Amino acid sequence: MIVRHRPCRSPHRWRRSLRLSADDRRSLKRVLQRRRAAISPVTRGFPPWLPGPGRRGEGLGQEQTDELLARARGTYNRLENGRLAHPGADLLTAVAQVLGLDEHECGPSSGG
Structure with a gap:
């Protein structure tokens, strides 16, 4: 006899993921971009980058951030x-740690 297990439909599923409004996503983007720009790739073990095609901003790149998070390319x-x-x-906790965000920056008024 084959027994098939159904996935658990936990009523506490919301604790594992967060739903962000469009305003929250825009605020989060501004905070993340500022923090990432302030971090030198060299301080995180990456070689210094040279300005050129494909590179738009200062600081840690998005793919470098994925590497530090140990996530699939493009997640960040x-x-x-x-x-x-x-x-x-x-994921949000790991991003906060990698980018060195403090409680003030992680709070609801961090859009700044």
Whole structure:
């Protein structure tokens, strides 16, 4: 006999992911871009970058951030650009740690 297990439909699923409004996503993008721009790739073990094609801003690149987060390529890009509408709390916590965000920057009024 084959027993098939159904996925658990936990009523506490909301604790694992957060729903962000469009305004929250825009605020989050501004905070993440500022923090990423303030971090030198060299301080995180990456070689210094040289200005050139494909590179628009200062600081840590999005792909470098994915590497530091140990996430699939493009995960951080989707978060920063608001295309990850339900980021998991574990991802947000890891991003806060990698970018060195403090409680003030992580709070609801961080849009700044």
